[in-house]
Amino acid sequence: MTSVVISAEEAVSHIASGDTIMVGGFGLVGAPLTLIDALVAHSDATDLTIVSNNIGEPGRGLGNLLRQGRIRCGISSYFTSNPEAVAAVNAGEIEATLVPQGTFAEAIRAGGAGIGGFYTPVGAGTLLADGKEERVIDGVRHVLEEPIRADVALVYAARADERGNLWYRRTARNFNPLMATAATLTIAEVGEIVPVGALEAESVVTPHLYVDYLVAAA
Amino acid sequence: MTDDVKARIAERAARELRPGEVVNLGIGIPNLIPGFLGPESGVVLHTENGLLGVGPRPTDDELDPDLIDAAKLPVTALPGAAYFDSAQSFAMIRGGHIDVAVLGALEVSAGGDIANWAVPGRDVLGVGGAMDLVVGARRVIVTMTATSSRGEPKVVAECGYPLTAAGAADVIVTELSVFRIQDGELHLTELLGGASAEDVAAVTGAQFVLALEESHAAR
Numbered sequence: 001m002t003s004v005v006i007s008a009e010e011a012v013s014h015i016a017s018g019d020t021i022m023v024g025g026f027g028l029v030g031a032p033l034t035l036i037d038a039l040v041a042h043s044d045a046t047d048l049t050i051v052s053n054n055i056g057e058p059g060r061g062l063g064n065l066l067r068q069g070r071i072r073c074g075i076s077s078y079f080t081s082n083p084e085a086v087a088a089v090n091a092g093e094i095e096a097t098l099v100p101q102g103t104f105a106e107a108i109r110a111g112g113a114g115i116g117g118f119y120t121p122v123g124a125g126t127l128l129a130d131g132k133e134e135r136v137i138d139g140v141r142h143v144l145e146e147p148i149r150a151d152v153a154l155v156y157a158a159r160a161d162e163r164g165n166l167w168y169r170r171t172a173r174n175f176n177p178l179m180a181t182a183a184t185l186t187i188a189e190v191g192e193i194v195p196v197g198a199l200e201a202e203s204v205v206t207p208h209l210y211v212d213y214l215v216a217a218a
Numbered sequence: 219m220t221d222d223v224k225a226r227i228a229e230r231a232a233r234e235l236r237p238g239e240v241v242n243l244g245i246g247i248p249n250l251i252p253g254f255l256g257p258e259s260g261v262v263l264h265t266e267n268g269l270l271g272v273g274p275r276p277t278d279d280e281l282d283p284d285l286i287d288a289a290k291l292p293v294t295a296l297p298g299a300a301y302f303d304s305a306q307s308f309a310m311i312r313g314g315h316i317d318v319a320v321l322g323a324l325e326v327s328a329g330g331d332i333a334n335w336a337v338p339g340r341d342v343l344g345v346g347g348a349m350d351l352v353v354g355a356r357r358v359i360v361t362m363t364a365t366s367s368r369g370e371p372k373v374v375a376e377c378g379y380p381l382t383a384a385g386a387a388d389v390i391v392t393e394l395s396v397f398r399i400q401d402g403e404l405h406l407t408e409l410l411g412g413a414s415a416e417d418v419a420a421v422t423g424a425q426f427v428l429a430l431e432e433s434h435a436a437r
Contacts, residue, residue: 026267026304027290029283053304080344081290089343098343101266102308102350109305122312122349126381127342158284170284170301171268177303205303 003164003188005214008038011187014213015045019151022108022179023052023062027081030172031061032156032189034218039154040064049073051150053104053175055085069093075148077101098128103145105178111147112181112210119144153183156217157206160190161197164211165204173205180210187213223363223393229254230410231320231361231391235261242266242311242351244321245289247361251320264316266307266347271299288347308347312354319355321348323362323387325377328404328424330387332360333379342380352386364392364421371423373397373404394418397426405429 012035015021025031036056039045050071056062063082065071071088073095079085089096099107100122110118119142123129133144155176158169166188168176180186188211228250235241235251237260243251252274255261263272265287272287273294280294287293295301302310310316323334332352336342352358362372373390390397395418396408404426406418415428 026286026288029267029286029290078344078346086343096343098345100345100349101304101347102312102354105304105308120312122353122383125384126349127336128345128349168301170282170295171265171286172284173301173303174268175304178305 003160003162003208003211003214005193005216008034008189008215008218009042011035011213011215012039012043012045014185014187015039015043015048015152017045018047019045020049020051020149022150022153022155022183023050024153024155024174024176024179025052025054025061026171026174027054028057028061030156030168030174030176031056032154032187033061035154035187035189035215036061036065037218040068046070047072049075051075051108051148051179053101054078054081057082058084066094073097075099075104077104100128104148105175107145107148108175108178108182111149112178115147117144117146148182150179150183151185153179153186154189155180155186156189158191159194159199160188160192160211160214161194161199161208163196164188164208164214165199166190166206166211167199167203168205177206180206185212186210187215189215189217191217225250225253226411227361227363227391227393230396231359232259234359234389234391235259235318237261239317240264240270240315241318241320242316242355244319244348244351246322248320248322249289264307264310265293266304266311266351268302268304268307269293269295269299270302270310271296273299308350308354311347311350314354314356316351316355318357318359319351320359320361321351323360323372323382324366324379325372325374326360326362326387326390327374327377328399328426329402330385330399331377332358332382332386333377334382336380338379348382352383357388358386359389359391360387361391364394364418371421374423375425394421398429403427407431
């Protein structure tokens with residue numbers, strides 16, 4: 001299978017109102033900004049649930065989608081990096097699910113790996129474990145965390161080959177390889193597309209079977 | 219809190235770290251610690267956004283937009299560094315592969331409960347990796363001033379703020395003292411900056427055992 005290279009505008013036409021969308025990046029590093037900007041400019045999809053470590057920054061990345069009022073719910077470890085997201089939550093304009101960052105990453109990994117949930121000691125006895133099933137394992141309180149999946153994942157990789165194998169650069173990797181596995185449709189924005197064979201097979205981080213479409217970064 | 223106070227806390231906390239240890243540094247005072255770790259320290263820094271082997275802040279020529287730490291500030295990577303995704307990074311943390319986490323706190327209880335992510339009545343919308351780090355790191359060092367900006371003790375009998383984790387802190391370094399938490403009990407092990415045990419007691423909201431050690435020689 002060869003991944004299909006499409007425009008950013010066409011890519012975001014696959015996003016429908018009510019969808020859950022995963023968006024890679026730690027802050028704006030490793031965020032698929034071309035795809036996010038296309039979602040802001042060329043899509044009417046609204047009532048979206050966004051799964052992303054942060055909700056962009058004011059006027060940048062997902063911060064623009066937030067300003068358009070198209071986010072219904074955010075699942076994130078750190079809303080605080082966008083004060084406008086915090087204000088929107090406090091005003092009741094969006095719902096927020098706050099998740100410890102390691103639990104967030106592992107829940108996405110589990111979602112992509114077909115795991116029905118996992119017990120973690122993180123959060124036990126805190127506000128973030130309210131209402132969650134608990135179990136004592138080896139004498140330590142653990143909480144049950146459920147997997148996270150999405151309709152569409154928007155990820156960023158520095159390099160792809162024409163088949164859709166992905167290679168990430170430095171700390172721009174973060175949540176991207178996890179999200180690429182955990183959605184029904186995965187769209188990768190890439191800095192560069194090289195011929196098949198130009199990526200060393202051993203250095204492929206996301207194998208091509210996870211990737212449906214490639215979009216060239218602007 | 220003056221920069222000088224922060225630097226003194228960071229300098230003392232740096233002396234808790236041993237050669238070969240893998241250390242994760244939180245935002246704030248812990249971020250000053252690299253300034254007190256010489257190349258001979260042998261400490262390996264981990265940042266939860268996916269890098270083991272964090273180097274110094276970059277010069278303008280070295281600046282790379284794809285290379286940041288968990289504070290979202292530019293860093294460099296040292297020879298022998300490794301990059302990984304966030305699930306692997308937190309597997310390192312939860313799995314007990316990180317020797318030390320150094321972080322700030324709003325309150326720490328005598329039994330080692332840590333509150334560092336939420337203030338009641340204010341936004342509780344950012345937790346980041348704090349809960350994972352205090353649960354998973356083998357040793358947790360809290361760096362903070364002895365009192366809050368309102369002058370209230372930050373070492374307390376029981377935390378009033380929402381907990382990050384129960385029984386997680388091992389060491390507390392303030393500008394006045396070092397406390398160690400052993401078997402759920404608070405031990406005053408070192409006085410700093412000319413403080414007396416009475417000075418420390420006056421700004422500590424919990425009972426402690428006086429257990430002064432020889433002060434650590436500077437590396």
